[in-house]
Each structure stands twice: as C-alpha cells, then as structure tokens.
Amino acid sequence: MSTLAHAxxxxxxxxxxxxxLGKRRGLAAVVALMTVGTVVIANTVIELMHLSDSVxxxxxxxxxxxxxxxxxxxxxxxxxxxxxxxxxxxxDLDSGVYRDLAVTGRSRLAIFASRIPAGLMxxxxxxxxxxxxxxxSSVVFTGSHPAPSSYLLVVTGLxxxxxxxxxxxxxxGISCVVGSRSYTIGIVLAWRLALTPLLASIAALGVxxxxxxxxxxDGLLPAALHDAARQGPRVGMSLAAIAFVLVVWTAAALVAxxxxxxxxxx
Amino acid sequence: xxxxxATTQELVVETAGLSKRFGDRTVVRxxxxxxxxxxxxxxxxxxxxxxxxxxxxxxGLTQANEGSMNLLGLPVPARxxxxxxRVGAIVEEPSFHGHLTGRENLKIVAAVRERAAFDRIDxxxxxxxxxxxxxxxxxxxxxxxxxxxxxxxxxLADPELLILxxxxxxxxxxxxxxxxxxxxxxxAEGRTIVLSSHLLDEVEKTCSHVAIVDRGRIxxxxxxxxxxxxxxxxxxxxxxxxxxxxxxxxxxxAVDRVVDDGEALRVVLADSAAVGDLNRxxxxxxxxxxxxxxxxxxxxxxxxxxxxxxxxxx
Numbered sequence: 001m002s003t004l005a006h007a008x009x010x011x012x013x014x015x016x017x018x019x020x021l022g023k024r025r026g027l028a029a030v031v032a033l034m035t036v037g038t039v040v041i042a043n044t045v046i047e048l049m050h051l052s053d054s055v056x057x058x059x060x061x062x063x064x065x066x067x068x069x070x071x072x073x074x075x076x077x078x079x080x081x082x083x084x085x086x087x088x089x090x091x092d093l094d095s096g097v098y099r100d101l102a103v104t105g106r107s108r109l110a111i112f113a114s115r116i117p118a119g120l121m122x123x124x125x126x127x128x129x130x131x132x133x134x135x136x137s138s139v140v141f142t143g144s145h146p147a148p149s150s151y152l153l154v155v156t157g158l159x160x161x162x163x164x165x166x167x168x169x170x171x172x173g174i175s176c177v178v179g180s181r182s183y184t185i186g187i188v189l190a191w192r193l194a195l196t197p198l199l200a201s202i203a204a205l206g207v208x209x210x211x212x213x214x215x216x217x218d219g220l221l222p223a224a225l226h227d228a229a230r231q232g233p234r235v236g237m238s239l240a241a242i243a244f245v246l247v248v249w250t251a252a253a254l255v256a257x258x259x260x261x262x263x264x265x266x
Numbered sequence: 267x268x269x270x271x272a273t274t275q276e277l278v279v280e281t282a283g284l285s286k287r288f289g290d291r292t293v294v295r296x297x298x299x300x301x302x303x304x305x306x307x308x309x310x311x312x313x314x315x316x317x318x319x320x321x322x323x324x325x326g327l328t329q330a331n332e333g334s335m336n337l338l339g340l341p342v343p344a345r346x347x348x349x350x351x352r353v354g355a356i357v358e359e360p361s362f363h364g365h366l367t368g369r370e371n372l373k374i375v376a377a378v379r380e381r382a383a384f385d386r387i388d389x390x391x392x393x394x395x396x397x398x399x400x401x402x403x404x405x406x407x408x409x410x411x412x413x414x415x416x417x418x419x420x421x422l423a424d425p426e427l428l429i430l431x432x433x434x435x436x437x438x439x440x441x442x443x444x445x446x447x448x449x450x451x452x453x454a455e456g457r458t459i460v461l462s463s464h465l466l467d468e469v470e471k472t473c474s475h476v477a478i479v480d481r482g483r484i485x486x487x488x489x490x491x492x493x494x495x496x497x498x499x500x501x502x503x504x505x506x507x508x509x510x511x512x513x514x515x516x517x518x519x520a521v522d523r524v525v526d527d528g529e530a531l532r533v534v535l536a537d538s539a540a541v542g543d544l545n546r547x548x549x550x551x552x553x554x555x556x557x558x559x560x561x562x563x564x565x566x567x568x569x570x571x572x573x574x575x576x577x578x579x580x
Contacts, residue, residue, distance in 0.1 A: 010377075012376075012377040012381075012384075013377050013378065015377065016373060016374045016377035016378070019366070019370060019373065019374065020363060020366070020374065023363075023365055023366055023370065024365055091363070095361055095362065095363050095364065096359075096361025096362075097361050097362060097363060097371075097374070099327060099357055099358075099361065100355075100356075100357075100360070100361060100375060100419065101374075101375065101378050102325075102326070102327060103325045103326075103327065103350060103353070103355045103357065104350060104351070104375065104378045104379055104423070105326075105346055105347040105348070105349065105350025105351050105353075106347070106378040106379070107347070111378065265322075265327060265328045266327045266328075
C-alpha cells in the first residue's frame with residue numbers, strides 16, 4: 001500500500017466514525033433541536049401569531065422570512081457543527097480510545113481525515129432537513145408576501161449548507177488542536193456569534209474585514225435576501241477573494257488539526 | 267547488567283541502548299531488551315521504573331531519545347505500520363467508548379485494521395466469553411469484562427505479539443486465573459506475550475521469561491528457570507535460639523548475609539561448600555538445629571538480590 005493510500009480514509013473508517021457519532025442519543029437530540037426543531041417551532045409560532053392577528057404579525061413564509069431563517073439555520077447550524085466537530089475530533093481522546101487506534105499502526109492522518117466526511121454525513125442531513133422545512137414553509141405560508149423563486153430557494157439552501165460545512169471544518173481543526181470538547185464549542189460559538197458580527201460592523205477596519213470568514217460567507221448570500229440573512233453591514237468582495245478567504249481558513253484549521261493529531265503523544 | 271542472551275532464538279522484540287528522557291529526568295536508560303518468539307515474557311519492576319514508557323516507545327506512542335528498536339524483525343519507527351499490523355496491545359488500561367456496545371467497540375478497531383479483522387469479531391467475543399454481553403453497552407461492563415474485551419480487541423489483528431501493560435491490575439482472583447489461562451493458550455498457539463507488571467508473584471506464575479527493571483534500567487533478563495539457578499544458594503535454618511545463631515552465622519566467612527523471616531533464618535551463602543561446616547559450628551555452640559535445608563529459589567529472591575546489589579552499588 002502506498003504512503004498516500006495508507007493516509008486516506010477508507011469507507012470502513014468513515015463508517016466507524018459515523019457509528020461513534022450516531023450512537024450518541026444526546027448529541028442527536030441536541031443537533032435535531034438546534035436545526036429541525038428550531039425551524040419547526042419558530043415557523044409554527046410565527047404562523048399561529050399571524051393567524052391570530054394578521055395585521056400585527058406577518059406570515060411565516062415569503063422572501064424576507066426565508067432570509068431570517070437562513071441566518072437562523074446557519075447560526076444554529078454553526079453551533080451544532082461545533083458540537084459535532086468537537087465530539088468527532090476529541091471523542092477518541094476523551095475516551096482514551098485514540099491510543100488504541102494509534103497502536104494499530106494505521107496512519108494517524110487517515111484516522112484524522114475520516115472525521116471530515118463522517119461528521120458532514122452526520123450533520124448535513126439535519127441542516128438540509130431544517131432548510132427543506134423552511135423552504136416549504138416560505139412558499140406555503142406567504143400570505144400577501146411574494147414567494148421565493150425556485151432559484152432563490154436552491155441558492156439559499158446551498159449557502160446554508162456551505163456555511164455549516166465551513167464551521168464544521170473549522171471546529172474540527174480546532175478540536176484536534178485543543179483536544180477538548182468544551183473549549184472547541186466555546187471558541188467557535190464566540191467567534192461565530194459574537195466576534196464575527198462585531199468585526200464586520202467596525203468600518204474602520206476597512207478591507208481587513210474581508211479576512212473574516214463570516215463576512216466572506218455573507219458575500220455569497222443571494223442579493224434577493226437583502227439584509228435579512230446578513231450578520232453585519234455588507235462588505236463588497238469578489239468571488240475570488242471570498243473563495244480565497246474560506247479556503248485559507250479551512251486549510252489552516254485542518255492542517256493544524258492534522259499536524260497536532262499525528263504528532264501528539266497518544 | 268546480568269543478561270542471559272537469547273542468541274539462538276528469533277527475537278520478536280529487540281532494543282539496543284533505548285533511552286527516554288522527560289526534561290532532566292531519564293525514565294528509560296540504555297535498555298537492551300531481547301524477547302524471544304513464542305514465550306510469555308514479564309517486564310517486571312516497581313511502579314515508576316519506566317515500564318509503561320518503554321512499551322509506549324515500542325508502540326510508537328512516544329519517541330525515544332536514543333537507541334534503536336525492532337518489532338517482529340522490523341525496525342521501528344521506520345516500518346512501524348507494518349510491524350504493528352501484527353501486534354495487539356493494551357497500554358495502561360483498556361479504554362472504550364462507553365456509549366457503544368462491546369461488539370461496536372470491536373468494529374471501531376476492526377475498521378482501522380485489515381478487512382479480515384471484521385470476520386474475527388464474533389470469534390474473539392466467543393473465545394473471551396463475551397458473546398452473551400456483546401450487545402450491551404460497555405459502560406455496564408465490569409473491570410474484568412473490560413480487560414477481556416481489551417484482549418479481544420488485540421486478537422482482531424491475529425497478532426504474533428501481544429503487549430499488555432499491567433494487565434492484572436484490579437482483577438479479582440477468578441479474573442487473574444482466567445487471564446493466566448488465556449496467556450497459556452496464546453503461547454501454545456505460537457504467539458509471544460510481553461506483559462509488564464509490578465507483581466512479582468504474578469510474573470513468576472504467568473511467564474517463562476523475565477526482564478527485571480529498576481529505575482529505568484534492565485538489571486537482569488532471561489528465562490526465569492535460569493535466573494533462579496543464577497541466584498546464590500540459600501539455606502533455611504531453624505534453631506532454638508535464633509539471635510545467637512544469627513550472630514554466629516553472620517561471622518562466618520562463607521555467609522553473605524542472614525535474614526530472620528520470623529519462621530526461620532534465611533542464610534545466603536557466598537560459598538555453598540560451607541553447609542557442613544555451618545551445621546557443625548551450630549551444634550558445637552550447643553544450639554538445637556531442628557531444620558536445615560536449601561531454600562527453594564524464587565524469582566522474588568533473585569529480584570531482591572539484584573535490586574539490593576544495585577542499592578549497595580549506588
């Protein structure tokens with residue numbers, strides 16, 4: 001087996017990581033609540049309020065509500081991504097099993113890399129499910145508001161998945177570096193929910209704000225959603241600049257995580 | 267260092283000048299370890315002697331500062347992956363994902379091993395007596411069951427070499443007996459077992475070969491049988507006045523030392539030819555000798571002898 005092949009995650013490794021995640025009932029409950037549960041509850045409440053007083057409360061559907069929910073899913077999806085990534089990245093270490101995996105002689109890089117597809121295969125169905133419910137809701141409960149086009153629904157859905165995927169990869173790298181679930185979740189949540197909007201709103205930072213991945217992600221939002229899904233003022237960025245920022249952040253996090261995972265005293 | 271070299275047998279573990287330092291503290295000192303194939307080998311020493319650190323170096327969990335190692339004839343770390351594919355190991359204590367069942371935990375490790383490891387899962391669960399609890403969560407397992415599951419996990423690799431770090435820690439007498447039986451079975455199958463322990467008695471009962479380690483250094487290694495023979499001759503003597511006999515014997519040139527163990531005087535001889543003369547002197551001193559026999563050599567004696575010698579030399 002070549003060195004490269006030895007370092008690649010096999011389907012069996014990925015399945016094993018999915019098994020570790022999938023058998024955690026608490027994790028499944030939390031992730032489901034943060035994604036599907038939130039969308040269902042929020043849509044239900046908003047629509048009931050609209051039905052009870054349509055003058056005072058708008059409907060749960062329409063383009064603007066799609067934007068609001070896209071932000072909600074991406075924000076809570078990032079939190080869920082942090083929890084899943086922290087569990088995937090440090091679960092073997094926390095339980096002491098990492099040492100038992102390392103003594104098999106299997107490439108530690110392969111063990112690390114298998115968590116990337118495994119975590120995404122676990123997480124993204126929840127996020128996609130939440131968005132699918134929201135997409136239907138935004139079309140069905142429009143009231144007098146315009147319904148989003150199919151194109152807008154697809155692009156917004158892809159943006160939501162991209163946003164959550166980015167935060168999963170970032171959190172996975174951090175998790176492997178710090179080796180602690182709680183620290184990883186804290187760091188990612190603070191970055192996503194507090195620091196990103198703060199940095200994006202400081203106009204004096206000028207072009208430096210483009211280096212913030214949340215700002216770059218906002219740059220990919222469909223224009224039709226206007227400000228409904230953005231977390232700060234719009235910072236104009238080219239597509240190449242956006243791709244560069246996201247790729248560099250992702251690569252930096254994953255490389256740091258891989259280096260730490262493959263060199264640590266197990 | 268006293269070494270009974272295994273020159274004719276194939277070695278499955280071989281280290282040369284292996285050292286490990288943590289800051290200024292050297293925990294493994296120039297270790298030359300030789301483990302022959304197909305034996306149960308005890309790596310024996312007190313807590314803090316560097317046993318686990320040596321095992322961690324062999325398994326590539328931490329790097330050595332000096333020296334070289336071969337596992338199953340392959341240089342480590344250069345061909346670590348190849349070597350470890352045929353090694354099963356438990357380091358410190360067997361760890362598992364408590365939220366998964368025993369079978370699922372084995373699947374996790376089988377996924378990291380070769381494809382054939384999956385096919386061995388049912389067999390090893392049956393063999394280790396875990397088949398009926400295989401689908402229960404590991405967090406409900408007793409320590410003994412976890413130890414057996416740890417061994418089952420090692421067997422997934424169909425290993426030529428099993429490295430077990432303090433495997434009998436926390437086991438009840440029945441668990442220890444089961445463990446000894448497993449070791450005998452594995453050796454009969456041609457596997458080599460290296461187990462570290464601070465329990466002298468357990469190593470003596472379980473292993474055919476031993477390395478005694480003290481403060482990071484191997485002080486003696488080889489077949490236990492030969493090491494026992496290599497010890498100094500010792501007499502057990504019972505008399506009616508132990509104190510007077512002890513003083514008399516201690517003054518004899520052929521006596522290395524005399525220890526009163528409460529039941530008899532344990533007399534370590536520098537010259538075994540002096541037994542008759544010692545008996546005569548005791549009788550001439552009007553001491554009533556009720557017992558005089560050679561003490562059955564034990565690993566414990568040898569262990570105390572070599573470690574005492576070290577302390578005296580220090």
